[in-house]
């Protein structure tokens with residue numbers, strides 16, 4: 001399970017950063033030789049979206065709870081009150 005998550009996240013970040021980075025670079029160079037980047041970009045986009053969906057499933061599947069909402073959560077309701085307060 002943990003290995004699946006690590007591999008998925010690594011593939012997601014690598015392909016996502018390649019996809020976004022080359023998009024920014026092409027935008028800044030007026031699309032210079034954009035056709036050479038078409039296949040790598042489409043491949044990276046497909047991997048980023050697929051692994052993004054898998055991450056969503058692995059990390060945020062099921063009802064909203066501690067993982068889905070930041071505050072308040074049952075985890076804190078059963079233990080001592082949080083040390084930090086807004087007032």
Ligand code: HEM
Pocket residue numbers: 012013016017019020048049051052053055056057059
């Ligand atoms: C349709 C496209 C995408 C989907 C559905 C998607 C979805 C996700 C999901 C569900 C996570 C896990 C969040 C968590 O830790 O709870 C994630 C993490 C991440 N994504 Fe994406 N993502 C997409 C595109 C991208 C792109 C284009 C980039 C890079 C520019 C990117 C960079 C990252 C990074 C760096 C993380 C790790 C953040 C962390 O774990 O805190 N993602 N993404």
